[in-house]
Amino acid sequence: MSDDLPRVLCVDDEPNLLAALQRSLDENYAVTTATSAALGLDVLQSQGPFAIVISDMRMPEMDGATFLTQVRERWPGTVRILLTGQADTESAIAAINGGAIFRFLCKPCPQTTLHAALEQAMQQNRTAEIEHALLETTLAATVKVLAEVLSISAPWAFKRASFARACVRHALVKLQWPDAWMYEVAAALSQIGAIGIPDESVRRDIAQRPLTPAEMRLMAEHPETAYRLVKEIPRLERVAEIIRYQAIAPPFGASPEVARGAELLRAALVLSKDAMRGRYAPRPAEGLRISLPSIAPGIVAALADFRDAAGKMHAAMIAELLPGWVAAEDVCTVKGRLLLSKGHELTEVAIIALRRLNAGRLILEPIYVHRS
Numbered sequence: 001m002s003d004d005l006p007r008v009l010c011v012d013d014e015p016n017l018l019a020a021l022q023r024s025l026d027e028n029y030a031v032t033t034a035t036s037a038a039l040g041l042d043v044l045q046s047q048g049p050f051a052i053v054i055s056d057m058r059m060p061e062m063d064g065a066t067f068l069t070q071v072r073e074r075w076p077g078t079v080r081i082l083l084t085g086q087a088d089t090e091s092a093i094a095a096i097n098g099g100a101i102f103r104f105l106c107k108p109c110p111q112t113t114l115h116a117a118l119e120q121a122m123q124q125n126r127t128a129e130i131e132h133a134l135l136e137t138t139l140a141a142t143v144k145v146l147a148e149v150l151s152i153s154a155p156w157a158f159k160r161a162s163f164a165r166a167c168v169r170h171a172l173v174k175l176q177w178p179d180a181w182m183y184e185v186a187a188a189l190s191q192i193g194a195i196g197i198p199d200e201s202v203r204r205d206i207a208q209r210p211l212t213p214a215e216m217r218l219m220a221e222h223p224e225t226a227y228r229l230v231k232e233i234p235r236l237e238r239v240a241e242i243i244r245y246q247a248i249a250p251p252f253g254a255s256p257e258v259a260r261g262a263e264l265l266r267a268a269l270v271l272s273k274d275a276m277r278g279r280y281a282p283r284p285a286e287g288l289r290i291s292l293p294s295i296a297p298g299i300v301a302a303l304a305d306f307r308d309a310a311g312k313m314h315a316a317m318i319a320e321l322l323p324g325w326v327a328a329e330d331v332c333t334v335k336g337r338l339l340l341s342k343g344h345e346l347t348e349v350a351i352i353a354l355r356r357l358n359a360g361r362l363i364l365e366p367i368y369v370h371r372s
Contacts, residue, residue, distance in 0.1 A: 006052065007032070007050045008030065008031050008053075009040060009052070010031060010032070010055075011033070011040040011053065011054070011064070012033075012035070012055070012083070013036055014056070021054065024111055028118075037061065037064070037067035037070075038061065040053070049078065051079065051121075051125045052081060052122070053081070054081045055067050056082075056083045057085065058085065064084075065101070068080040074176075075178065076128075079102045079128075081105065082104040083104070083106075083109065103121065142233060146189055147161070147189070148349065150191060154194045154195050155338040156338060157199075158341050158344065159341030159342065160202070163268070164265060164269055164272060166343065172184065174302040175299070182242070183261045186239045190223075190269070191222070192225075193222035193223060193225030193227075193243075197219070198215075199338070201215045201218065223246050226240075227241070227243055238261070239261075242265060246265045246269060263299055267291070268303070271303065313329070313368040313369065314328075314369055314371050315368055316366055316368070316369050317366055318363065318365055322346070327340050327367065327369060328342065328370050331354070331363070334361075334363065339353075339357070339363070354367075
């Protein structure tokens with residue numbers, strides 16, 4: 001069997017039907033089988049990804065529609081097909097309308113009908129892969145440019161966003177949410193609305209020093225400003241909503257992605273309050289548990305052991321810097337003005353700016369970096 005064949009998972013509690021499906025599909029697909037929905041989920045978790053999942057409707061403990069709904073939530077790029085008897089037609093239509101499945105096929109299903117459906121499913125899968133590639137390239141470049149603008153225009157706001165992004169990335173490893181990119185992008189752009197707010201005001205807010213009424217209003221409004229900016233970028237509409245509710249609870253009826261993403265971002269920003277002042281709470285979970293609005297226990301547990309690890313730092317002269325290195329400490333002018341915050345990836349633009357400032361003896365050398 002070629003490793004290049006599309007991978008298909010067939011789930012049915014009747015071994016004879018699974019064997020028949022495997023014989024029918026083996027020539028054109030790499031087929032794996034499971035005899036229950038629970039086993040199907042285990043296979044997807046341990047052996048995925050699969051291009052297509054075919055499931056019978058009537059199975060004990062968990063029916064096919066419920067199973068495929070879970071597949072959609074955890075592996076959204078996998079195309080889902082439901083096999084039904086005549087009596088299950090209404091349930092299958094409801095599953096289609098709910099977005100859980102791509103096609104439903106009535107049993108017994110002629111081979112020509114099955115193979116045509118699978119070909120259409122593969123086209124759908126290829127479309128999803130193209131969509132994913134777009135997110136990985138075009139959107140990634142857009143986010144990088146916006147973060148670069150933030151780092152230059154509002155270094156302290158960028159520092160806060162960088163810390164939040166590190167927190168979110170740490171939590172997502174444990175949470176295993178689908179579309180993880182969305183939550184990380186939300187953290188990276190969470191402070192973009194702070195552009196235009198005096199950097200000293202942001203610094204005072206981070207240090208939890210008193211703000212003037214005008215500064216308090218600006219800080220309260222920046223999530224809404226960020227939302228209006230980000231929502232104009234195609235495919236970042238849900239990211240914009242997450243950013244919008246970083247400090248308040250989302251309204252009733254918000255999508256699950258927005259609700260949990262806003263909670264995770266809010267938790268990351270709670271942890272940033274002490275960490276960015278050089279104070280690490282010995283028990284981060286305690287502060288998160290008493291935070292208002294409340295934060296889900298699963299998110300608290302995922303962040304309970306987070307530390308902004310310094311890693312191994314290297315001293316470097318400005319002339320030695322290379323793109324891709326990361327600032328291990330804040331880079332400031334001789335007068336203490338923040339230029340690049342800890343965690344900032346050095347780009348060619350940033351390095352050129354640092355070299356110009358260094359030529360005017362405005363930066364103390366060396367600076368400390370993580371080398372890629």
